[in-house]
Amino acid sequence: MEYAPAKFHKSARTLPEPGEAFAFTPENQAKFDAYVTRYPPDQRKSAILYALYLAQGQQGYLTRAAMQHVAQQIRCTPAEVEDVVSYYTMFFTKPVGKYVLNVCRTLSCALLGAERVTEELSAVLGIKPGETDPTGTFTLVEVECLGACDRAPVVMINDTDWHERLAPEHVRRFVEDLRARGKAALSGCHLHKEQGAGGGGQGAR
Ligand code: FES
Structure with a gap:
């Protein structure tokens, strides 16, 4: 059997935009x-x-x-x-949406369907990983382990909240809820702690 010669892939890395003069406030x-x-x-x-x-x-x-x-x-x-x-995936070199959806793609999440969650989010939002929707509400990103492997698949929203055990069939409802109710639509165990209800994820709806 003949194999095609190996192709060399060019890095997709591009220079960030120069931007306006910047100094810390x-x-x-x-x-x-x-x-x-x-x-x-x-x-x-x-x-x-x-x-x-x-x-x-x-x-x-x-x-x-x-x-x-x-x-x-x-x-x-x-x-x-x-x-x-x-x-690092948590740094952005272009504007991002109000909600940055970081879908974990590492082993536990991958075994429990993270790839299908990403595909479903892509389909519902009409964007690919790395892109922001035209309304500037959602940015979709794939990231490595978020440290909540026992509640996989996990989606972290911005860098503070997360949603656990998100199945592909729940994605459309998840997006609608997030749009309508913001943080209130999330299921991370940290929210239960904040509400004084003790730890432990609530699982998928
Ligand atoms: S593998 Fe997804 S949170 Fe650890």
């Missing part, structure tokens, strides 16, 4: 200045994730200008900052 600068004292002066780079979260929280996503500002703050090169941004 005085409040964020004060937060960063306080946080960075946790590290020895010659290891300011250790504060990179915190600095990036501050920058992303300030303008919603990270432009090249924001990365340059972070590089100045932690005293490294912009390329080093970009390496970190391009590695």
